Each structure stands twice: as structure tokens, then as C-alpha cells.
Amino acid sequence: MSNYSTHAQEAMLSDELILRLFDKFEIAYRSGNKAALLHACFLAARSQARLPDWAADAMLQMEADLRNGHVTDLNKAFGWAPEHKATREKRERLEENEERVLSRLHQHRLEDRFEDGSFSADVFDLIAKDLGLERRVVQGIYKKHANELKKLPRGNPNKHAVFFVRSSGPQVRRYGRPILHDQNKK
Structure with a gap:
């Protein structure tokens, strides 16, 4: 988190963004996605925001349903x-090896080790052996990212420098906000 400026961190959880996310979760919840309620609760906790009325009503209904056995x-x-x-375990195996495998797949694509735009079986075997992985792990990661890999130039004919960068934003959490919305009103 320290790599991000205070302004960037605040923008990641701006009031406007939080309200838009709550709206998105409400639409999903009313469309039948029950997990959206849990995501709204997580967002409220992370951003120290007041739980929206729809989410509070749904939580109270769930409490009543728990008490009466429904x-x-x-x-x-x-x-x-x-x-x-x-x-x-399979998902975790793929996630923990994803960057290394993708780096190798990008390298092979740029070195034009493809046949007709797709990987040959020996490329999967070679990468698996080099990284000490099972072939199916390499294939699983390839399947997940096949579309992005196919967009890379084959053989890098212009000899451009190509960088492989993957990034995800931090889990931002607000601190120091008043617990009650009406606290400052008198």
C-alpha cells in the first residue's frame, strides 16, 4: 500500500466509487445474486461507510429467517x-504459478514457437519441465489466457521491446471515519 500516494488511495475508495459499487451490488442482489449482499457488507467494513438501507433490510430479514428457522x-x-x-487446490496451483507460466508463454509466442497460431504439445511439455510443473497446470493457465496470448505479435517482426506486466490494486481500507453518520450533526 505504501507505493500509492495518499491521493491515489483516497481515490480508490472515494465516496462516489463506493456509492456506485453499492448500487451495483443492489442491482445484483435484487436480480438474485445473494453473494452481492455479502460483498456490500465487506465494502461497508472496508470503507467505513454506512450500510445502505437495502442491505440493512436484507440483513435484518436474514436475522429473522435465522431465528424462525427459515x-x-x-x-x-x-x-x-x-x-x-x-x-x-487446482485453483491455488494455477494462481501461484500463473505469472511464471505466462512469462514463458509470452516468450514462446514472441519467439514464434507456435504452429498455426496455437501452441504445440512440446511447448507445454518444455515449459512444464523447465518450471517443475505438471503439463496440465501449464495448459490450464494457457486456456485461461489464450485470447490475450493470441493477440501478441508472432515472432516480434519489428523487434520491439515487449514487457510482461501484471498488476492488481491493493486492498484499500479506510480508517478514522466516524462510526455514526449523524455524529457530527447537532
Whole structure:
């Protein structure tokens, strides 16, 4: 987080952005996406924002449903389906190796090691062996990013410098906001 200026951090959680996200979550929730309610609660906690009325009403309804037995499983109430262990492990394997594999896939694309615009089987085997991974991990990452890889120039005919950069924003959290919206009003 320290790599971002105070202005950039504030812009990442500006009041305008928070309100737009709450609106987006409300639309999703009213369309049947129960997980949007949980995301709204996370956003309110992270930004120290007041929970919107629609989300507060939904939470209070959930509390009543829990008390009277209409809801017995919070996972279902929030629309969250836990992953099977094997699925979670596969996703984690792909995520932890994604950057290294993508870097190699980009390199092979720019060196024109493709046949007819797609990877040959030996490229997957070569990358898997070099990185000490299973071939299916390399293929899984390729499948996820195939469209972006195919947009790279084959063989880099103009000999341009091509950089591989992946970035994600920080998990920003506001601190020091008053808990109650009406606190400063007298």
C-alpha cells in the first residue's frame, strides 16, 4: 500500500466509487445474486461507510429467517457454495504459478514457437519441465489466457521491446471515519 500516494488511495475508495459499487451490488442482489449482499457488507467494513438501507433490510430479514428457522445455513443465505478441496487446490496451483507460466508463454509466442497460431504439445511439455510443473497446470493457465496470448505479435517482426506486466490494486481500507453518520450533526 505504501507505493500509492495518499491521493491515489483516497481515490480508490472515494465516496462516489463506493456509492456506485453499492448500487451495483443492489442491482445484483435484487436480480438474485445473494453473494452481492455479502460483498456490500465487506465494502461497508472496508470503507467505513454506512450500510445502505437495502442491505440493512436484507440483513435484518436474514436475522429473522435465522431465528424462525427459515434459514439454517449461512452459506446458502449468502449464496456461497464452498469449493471442493480438489477444485480449491487446482485453483491455488494455477494462481501461484500463473505469472511464471505466462512469462514463458509470452516468450514462446514472441519467439514464434507456435504452429498455426496455437501452441504445440512440446511447448507445454518444455515449459512444464523447465518450471517443475505438471503439463496440465501449464495448459490450464494457457486456456485461461489464450485470447490475450493470441493477440501478441508472432515472432516480434519489428523487434520491439515487449514487457510482461501484471498488476492488481491493493486492498484499500479506510480508517478514522466516524462510526455514526449523524455524529457530527447537532
